Every structure is written in C-alpha cells, then in structure tokens.
Amino acid sequence: MGGAQYDEIESALALGEAQNLLGARHLRVVALATAADRLEKYLHDALDAIFQQGSADYLAVAARNNLGQWATLAEAGRRHSLPNAALVAAVDARETVLAENWLTVAIGGHPTQSLVLAVCTTPQAAPSLKVRVAMTAHLLGYGVAMIRERNARQARLKRLEQLLTIIESWQKTRDMRTLLTEMAEAAADLFGAERASIFLWDRPKKTLVGRPALGIEGGELRVPDDRGVVGHVVQTGEPRRVDELEQDEINRDIDQSLAFHTRNLLCVPLTGRRGRIFGAFELINKLQGNFTAEDEVGLTELAQHASSALENTQETEKILASRNRLADAAAAAAELIGDCPAIATLRGTIRRVAESNLPVLVLGENGTGKEVVSQSIHFRSDRRAQPLVAVNCAAVPDTLLESELFGAEKGAYTGADETRPGKFELADGGTLFLDEIGDLTLAGQAKLLRVLEDQQITRVGGTSEIQVDVRIIAATNRDLGELVRAKKFREDLFFRLHVVTIELPPLRERDNDVVTLANHFLHHFALKTGRHTPTLSAGAQRRLLVHNWPGNVRELRNTMERVIFLHSEDVIQPESLQFHSLDAPDEGPMNIPLNDATAEFQRRYIQRHVDAAQGNISAAAEKIGMHRSNLYRKMKQLEMLDSTSNRDDD
Numbered sequence: 001m002g003g004a005q006y007d008e009i010e011s012a013l014a015l016g017e018a019q020n021l022l023g024a025r026h027l028r029v030v031a032l033a034t035a036a037d038r039l040e041k042y043l044h045d046a047l048d049a050i051f052q053q054g055s056a057d058y059l060a061v062a063a064r065n066n067l068g069q070w071a072t073l074a075e076a077g078r079r080h081s082l083p084n085a086a087l088v089a090a091v092d093a094r095e096t097v098l099a100e101n102w103l104t105v106a107i108g109g110h111p112t113q114s115l116v117l118a119v120c121t122t123p124q125a126a127p128s129l130k131v132r133v134a135m136t137a138h139l140l141g142y143g144v145a146m147i148r149e150r151n152a153r154q155a156r157l158k159r160l161e162q163l164l165t166i167i168e169s170w171q172k173t174r175d176m177r178t179l180l181t182e183m184a185e186a187a188a189d190l191f192g193a194e195r196a197s198i199f200l201w202d203r204p205k206k207t208l209v210g211r212p213a214l215g216i217e218g219g220e221l222r223v224p225d226d227r228g229v230v231g232h233v234v235q236t237g238e239p240r241r242v243d244e245l246e247q248d249e250i251n252r253d254i255d256q257s258l259a260f261h262t263r264n265l266l267c268v269p270l271t272g273r274r275g276r277i278f279g280a281f282e283l284i285n286k287l288q289g290n291f292t293a294e295d296e297v298g299l300t301e302l303a304q305h306a307s308s309a310l311e312n313t314q315e316t317e318k319i320l321a322s323r324n325r326l327a328d329a330a331a332a333a334a335e336l337i338g339d340c341p342a343i344a345t346l347r348g349t350i351r352r353v354a355e356s357n358l359p360v361l362v363l364g365e366n367g368t369g370k371e372v373v374s375q376s377i378h379f380r381s382d383r384r385a386q387p388l389v390a391v392n393c394a395a396v397p398d399t400l401l402e403s404e405l406f407g408a409e410k411g412a413y414t415g416a417d418e419t420r421p422g423k424f425e426l427a428d429g430g431t432l433f434l435d436e437i438g439d440l441t442l443a444g445q446a447k448l449l450r451v452l453e454d455q456q457i458t459r460v461g462g463t464s465e466i467q468v469d470v471r472i473i474a475a476t477n478r479d480l481g482e483l484v485r486a487k488k489f490r491e492d493l494f495f496r497l498h499v500v501t502i503e504l505p506p507l508r509e510r511d512n513d514v515v516t517l518a519n520h521f522l523h524h525f526a527l528k529t530g531r532h533t534p535t536l537s538a539g540a541q542r543r544l545l546v547h548n549w550p551g552n553v554r555e556l557r558n559t560m561e562r563v564i565f566l567h568s569e570d571v572i573q574p575e576s577l578q579f580h581s582l583d584a585p586d587e588g589p590m591n592i593p594l595n596d597a598t599a600e601f602q603r604r605y606i607q608r609h610v611d612a613a614q615g616n617i618s619a620a621a622e623k624i625g626m627h628r629s630n631l632y633r634k635m636k637q638l639e640m641l642d643s644t645s646n647r648d649d650d
C-alpha cells in the first residue's frame with residue numbers, strides 16, 4: 001500500500017469514522033488470525049465477516065504464483081470471474097485500483113506470493129468504498145503476516161525437530177553408502193524436493209562423485225569438478241540456488257545421463273572440520289515452487305551436520321579397514337598348524353564356534369596351543385575388529401584378581417587411588433581370554449557366572465551395574481571336574497562353560513604333526529633371521545617323532561628356534577636336536593623314594609634354568625617350555641619360591 005493511501009486512512013480516522021472502520025467486525029477479522037491454523041481458513045472466515053457489512057456484491061482474495069498464474073484462495077458473495085488485469089495492476093500500483101465495478105488492492109507484500117483483495121460492487125458505490133477497502137486489505141494483511149510468521153516459526157521448529165532425529169540416526173551409521181542414501185532421503189523429505197544427491201570431491205581426479213544417483217548403474221555419478229552448479233559450488237564454496245527462470249547454469253549432461261529434467265535446484269558446499277571443502281549437497285526440483293532463501297539457510301545447516309557425520313564415517317571406515325587388515329594378519333598368525341585328524345576337526349569346530357557368541361572352554365596340557373585357539377576364534381568372529389584381552393588367572397595374586405577382572409572403584413582397597421576399569425570393560429565388544437580359569441577365586445567365579453548370565457559386572461567397591469558385551473574363552477590344563485568335586489570350582493559355572501569344549505591333544509598323540517610343526521617353526525625363524533629355511537634329515541625327523549614332548553608345541557618351537565640360531569647347515573641332523581628333557585642332569589641321591597627323587601630332580605632342573613636366566617622367571621619358563629604362571633605354580637609346589645621370587649626382574 002502506498003503512502004497516499006495511509007494518509008487517506010489517517011484522515012478517515014481523524015474524521016471520526018474510526019468507530020465505523022475499526023468496528024467490532026474489523027476487530028473480529030484480526031482476532032480470527034490468532035485462532036486460524038491455515039491461511040485459507042483465515043481468509044475464508046475473514047471475508048465472510050467482512051461480507052456481512054453488506055457493502056459489496058462479491059469479495060475474493062486471489063494469489064499469484066511465481067509463474068504469474070492467479071488462483072482464488074477465499075471468496076464470499078455471489079461469484080464473479082476475477083478481472084486479471086485489475087489484479088496485476090493492484091500488485092504493481094501498490095494502492096487501491098478502481099476499474100468499473102471492481103476495487104482491487106494488494107494485501108501486504110510477499111516475495112514469492114502476491115495476495116490481492118478484489119471487491120465487486122456497483123460502479124456508483126465503488127469510489128466511496130475505496131478507503132474502506134484499503135483499510136480492510138490492511139487489516140487482512142496484518143492477519144496474514146501474523147499467520148505466516150507463526151507458520152514459519154512452527155515450520156522451523158518442526159524442521160529442527162526433524163533435523164535432530166536425522167542427525168542422531170546419522171551418527172549411528174557406520175557405512176558410507178548407507179549414510180549417503182540416508183542423507184539424501186532425509187533432505188529430499190525435509191525440503192520437499194524430488195531428489196537429493198551428495199557429491200564427494202575426488203580432488204586428484206578433478207571429479208565429483210555423486211551418490212545416490214537413481215537410474216545409474218552402481219548408483220554413482222561422476223562429473224568433472226569445474227562444470228555446472230555443483231562444480232561452481234565446490235570451486236567457490238558459495239551456495240547456489242537456480243530457479244525455473246535461470247536455467248543456463250544447469251549441467252544438462254547430468255540430466256541426460258539420469259534421464260531426468262531439472263527444473264530448479266539448490267546446492268551448498270560440504271566443508272570439513274579444518275575448513276576444506278570436500279563436496280556438495282544438492283536438492284533438485286522443489287515439489288512446490290522454487291527453493292527459497294529459507295531452504296538455503298536450512299540446507300546449509302543440514303550440510304554442516306552432514307559434513308561432520310560423513311567425516312566421522314570416513315574415519316571410522318578407514319580405521320575399520322585397517323583394523324580388518326590387522327585382524328586378517330592376526331587370524332593368519334593364529335592358524336592352528338597340523339594335519340592330524342584331531343587338529344583338522346578342531347579347525348572346523350573353531351570356524352563354527354567363531355560365528356557364535358557362546359562361551360568356550362579350551363582344555364589341554366601346557367603348550368598345546370590353548371591361547372592360539374582363543375586367538376583363532378576371536379579373529380575369525382565378527383568381534384575381530386574389537387579387542388582380545390587375555391588374563392592369566394594364575395599369574396595375578398588372588399587378592400588382586402577380582403579388581404583386575406572387574407575393575408575397582410576409587411578407595412575400594414588400599415592403594416586404589418583412582419577408579420580403574422577391569423579387563424571386562426577393556427574387552428567390551430570383543431573377547432576375554434581367561435587362561436588358567438581353575439585358579440579363579442570363588443568370589444570371582446560368582447561374578448564371572450553373572451557376566452555369563454546377564455552380561456553385567458560390578459566393580460570391586462562399587463554398587464552400580466555396568467553392562468558389558470564380552471565373549472568369554474576360558475582355558476585350563478587342570479581337571480575342572482576334579483576341582484568341582486573338591487568344591488574349589490563352582491558346579492554351575494563349570495556347566496555354563498562346558499557348553500562348547502575344545503580339547504587339544506598333546507603333541508605326542510599328534511602323529512606326523514611334529515614334523516609339520518617343526519618345518520613350520522624352522523621356516524618362521526629362518527625368515528626372522530634372514531636365512532634359507534633348512535630341511536630336516538630323515539634321522540632328525542625320526543628323532544622328533546620318538547621324543548615324548550612334555551612341553552608340547554612350546555617345547556618344539558623353542559627347540560627349532562635354538563636349531564636356527566645355533567646351526568647353520570642346510571640339512572638338520574639328529575645331533576643338532578637337543579631336548580631339555582634329554583639333557584643329562586646331575587645324578588640325584590639314590591636312597592630316597594621315587595616321588596622325592598622326582599621332586600628333587602625338578603628342583604635342580606628348574607634352579608639351573610633360573611640361574612642360567614639370572615633369576616628371570618619368564619626367561620627360564622620360556623627355556624623350559626612352560627608358561628610363566630605354571631612355572632611359578634610348580635616352584636610354589638616345590639617350595640622353591642622364597643629363594644628366587646625376589647630375583648624375578650620382569
């Protein structure tokens with residue numbers, strides 16, 4: 001409305017017409033706006049109220065869209081067809097236009113949709129109604145602005161709510177392809193667009209890779225990075241909006257390859273955390289009208305969240321890929337070597353067991369490969385990219401074992417000066433290998449049973465329950481059944497663990513595997529030292545086959561390691577094979593019972609190795625072919641610990 005018209009209104013008010021003009025009905029017109037939820041409903045009710053005043057024959061509010069077409073939004077009275085020229089004139093003139101029996105006046109201003117109030121009366125009455133019609137349009141404009149503002153606020157709120165839901169779900173998506181599809185679908189939905197695409201910039205190849213690209217094989221579109229709207233956006237970092245009227249910027253090659261017609265589009269850059277542009281987010285074909293400035297702000301906001309989710313997913317994918325490579329290498333290293341039927345069957349069992357989440361109990365003598373089995377199961381399972389944590393229950397003092405496994409709250413015991421997570425928490429999502437499970441305290445066993453049943457732990461000194469997702473593999477060389485009978489091991493835990501049991505045969509029962517394994521270790525250590533892998537003479541093979549292997553595979557491994565380091569010949573002869581158990585020990589006293597003599601022999605034997613290793617128990621255990629914890633136990637049993645334990649430097 002022009003200034004002149006306001007002057008007229010002002011003067012009409014001054015002339016005391018205020019009573020008439022701002023009468024109850026006009027106030028009602030404004031009041032209706034506060035109650036209306038839709039613009040059309042408001043205009044309809046308002047026109048009805050105004051019509052009651054009886055000065056006009058027909059009232060209508062018409063709207064012009066951005067293609068210049070007029071549509072009636074609301075009307076009252078006896079219908080007439082609208083005078084298009086007068087409607088256009090009202091928008092252009094910005095004041096009441098009088099044309100024969102029509103009065104037309106624009107209702108406020110709106111960038112994309114012009115509203116005009118058209119009043120049909122008699123040519124005689126029309127001039128006298130001019131001011132009143134202007135006033136009515138002014139009031140309607142006020143109501144329309146109120147509704148539009150409220151709707152815009154509500155729409156923004158709704159958009160924010162939707163945005164939050166969308167972003168939350170994006171943060172959980174780990175796979176890039178799924179994420180891109182989810183983003184495109186969510187954006188198309190949110191902004192009422194026909195399609196959406198995300199372009200990632202392959203800078204070295206000067207290419208933009210768009211996904212999802214419907215109708216293209218593989219759902220991936222590749223375009224040069226210096227063409228079309230998307231090219232412009234990534235090169236300049238500026239958003240771009242193209243509507244029906246300025247289409248020459250659109251890259252029609254893309255349309256052609258997609259068999260699609262782009263009417264309008266909105267494209268904004270995707271910017272990484274360090275400000276580097278790495279792609280663009282594009283919306284194509286707004287379902288109603290063109291993309292607005294508001295859409296541009298909204299998509300820019302969405303693109304910021306999209307960028308961060310994409311960067312996170314990209315990083316996660318990279319980490320996962322490298323973790324998978326590591327897991328592949330670990331799985332290959334944890335291969336159970338051997339061709340005997342028992343080992344072949346075990347390999348099959350391991351593959352099947354790996355697919356499940358069941359707890360596994362691994363039984364076998366020392367050095368038979370129980371830990372290898374646990375690694376093999378873990379790295380073949382879908383937990384492979386998550387941690388495998390190993391705890392040797394025999395190597396941790398009883399008093400500390402529980403806090404080691406389940407964690408401890410600050411102040412739970414003397415020295416616990418901060419809250420510490422236990423191995424269960426560290427293994428969350430992965431596997432926990434509990435070696436020497438028979439050494440777990442009864443309290444620890446109760447807690448373990450609870451994890452197996454509810455996947456819940458409580459830290460020592462804590463009260464709250466912590467949910468963990470851990471697969472348990474337990475191992476022992478002891479007779480658990482015997483421990484149950486002696487009430488040292490809980491029966492319920494025994495049965496819970498016993499569901500899947502893998503029993504490793506001792507090396508002496510594995511036929512020709514001794515030779516297979518020996519060749520495997522020779523090759524392994526030869527590679528390590530950069531020399532040619534030697535072969536075993538027939539005599540050496542025979543000697544390996546007749547040996548009793550008390551230290552099992554670990555002993556064999558150590559023997560082969562020694563051979564590689566001490567002998568340089570290409571063919572290994574029997575004399576080069578030295579077994580610890582065949583080394584001639586000092587002759588012991590002959591006048592004591594066999595058991596005592598055996599114990600004495602063991603004492604001397606162990607002491608010699610401990611001395612040779614300068615008191616380092618781990619090194620001595622390694623030489624003897626025992627696990628460190630087992631050597632400790634053995635020494636405890638032989639009452640040797642006091643004299644040596646303080647010399648253990650590892």
Ligand SMILES: Nc1ncnc2c1ncn2[C@@H]1O[C@H](COP(=O)(O)OP(=O)(O)OP(=O)(O)O)[C@@H](O)[C@H]1O
Binds near residue numbers: 338364370372626
């Ligand atoms: N079948 C196998 N294939 C390849 N290597 C093996 C095999 N079995 C055992 N080993 C090797 O032998 C050594 C001992 O194996 P591992 O530690 O798994 O035995 P363990 O039964 O857990 O011993 P302990 O009871 O003393 O803890 C390791 O160096 C391991 O790599």
